[in-house]
Amino acid sequence: MAYNDKVIDHYENPRNVGSLDKGDESVGTGLVGAPACGDVMKLQIKVGDGGVIEDAKFKTFGCGSAIASSSLATEWIKGKSIDEAEEIKNTQIAEHLSLPPVKIHCSVLAEDAIKAAIADYRGKHDDEQDQGAVAAE
């Protein structure tokens, strides 16, 4: 099987590999996929003032295309607001990496990972608002 150059580049020089403290209030963590399916992605965002993603990290268990999709996703979302990051579509990732049809699910997983990380971040802050509201009553 021959991989596209962009996939190989991300695979050999993955951007933003690592972990952020998942207990930190400013961090959102998304864990998607399943070991039994051969793909698991963990994508984390650190959100600063004004809802801007200051940092993003990933770890992926999966094929080269899955690693490349998640690496690219972290690259793209850094510096974006969480609302902008949420707009990223799997088709954009697949197109950028020229993924073949059998690897499209890797880009879907990367989109899911971004959304899951954002949802986790929002969940933490919804709770805060709720608690705040309760405390004020």
Next chain:
Amino acid sequence: MTNKRNGSNITLPIYLDNQATTPVDPRVLEAMMPFFKEKFGNPHSRSHSYGWEVEEAVEEARGEIATIIGANPKEVIYTSGATESNNLAIKGVANFYKDRKNHIVTVLTEHKCVLDSCRHLQQDGFDVTYLPVAPNGLIDLEQLRDAITDKTSLVSVMGVNNEIGVIQPLAEIGKICREKGVFFHTDCAQAVGKIPLDVNEMNIDLMSISGHKIYGPMGIGALYVRRRPRVRLQALINGGGQERGMRSGTLPAPLCVGMGEACRVAREDMPAESERIRMLAQKLHKGVNDRIPDVILNGDPEKRYAGNLNLSFSYVEGESLLMAIKDLAVSSGSACTSASLEPSYVLRALGVDEELAHTSIRFGIGRFNTEAEIDYAIDTLADHVGRLREMSPLWEMVQEGVDLKSIEWTEH
């Protein structure tokens, strides 16, 4: 491509996929060459010496194939390869005896061409029993005995598994089949020339053999068909009645001669070669285990052909590992299935966890591998498995003490 290391030249990538195919041995190529040049006759031509001398060579080669499995040359027919041999044995026996018997017994971990032949027979109305295997990859002999009925015509169980290298108990299976009066076919594409085989001691009635798995040419194989008690087959390929009517078509003389020479070399070299391959395989397995934690050997640790080492590198996905270790020509499972995203059906039949099945790599050590190559392979694996684990969320979770089975994964 060469890479100087340890003072020796290593050609990269290092070929460690000897279950997929083997390079033609130079002695084999040399034996074949005259039959591409001056000895070009048709072995079936009876009216001149061009035919006679080629026929003699083809028969001599048939004798070598027979000798390595303890058979009579008259019981060996040439085919295009083990896939055809398996098709001919299974469909040929089933169809010949179908008026009285309509049942076949085989195993879940057989090669695709055996399983697919059986599926076609099912479509034609035959019953097929697919025996399960234990977690070590071996069948249960009592289950086999129980599966055989008075409607069973054939039992088909392979010798050495192509994906995991385990050796099924052929002699015991042969004994049961003989007692029960059913024919015993065995796919020995991965076994011939690697482990000692004797069709009489093992009560084998049909045996499939491949040329290119034993350092012979591609496009040639053989099927052993017992004469006493006689096994009858319905031919798949009809024509001029060559090969005792079981396989028509002009014999590819250069390939036949090559396969014969490959069997001769394998027979003569087997004692020394199996010892050397065992040493190299042990070195690889030990080297990997010493340097990389959490590596699991798939298949029985003892009842196996040493030159096939199927290892699961936990928490590292197989395809990404293959991409990383591009200096090693290895495969994840069999070449036939590596294009699909499904984990190996053989590992699943062993009950290997699906996540581990996604992390397995098959190392196939052969005649031309060297110790320096094995050292290089160990270094390469240690580097890349370590790097990929640093990138693996599963590895991270396990290091933090998380039980992966406790997580609710989103299956996709």
